Amino acid sequence: MAKVLAGVTQVEEWPVTACGEVAAMNAYLNSTGITDVSKIPRDTLYFHAQTWNAMAGKWQARSGCGNCRQWVTKIGAAWI
Secondary structure: OHHHHOOOOOOOOOOHHHOHHHHHHHHHHHHHOOOOHHHOOOOOOEEOEEEEEOOOOEEEEEOOOHHHHHHHHHOOOEEO
């Protein structure tokens, strides 16, 4: 994951490594044995995040933070 995050700048108030998307991608890389960024299959990975809306009493979709959008684009993944 360190290779994936190389060159990603912090544009949000939290560290680049602090998002759930980073944890999910790290788990994927570990489970598949991928150790090189070039081996990540492009245009096949999708991320989906939700945030609890307490006022509406429901989960709602959201895009990734500015930190994660950088590396998700870098690996050829998309948000759904």
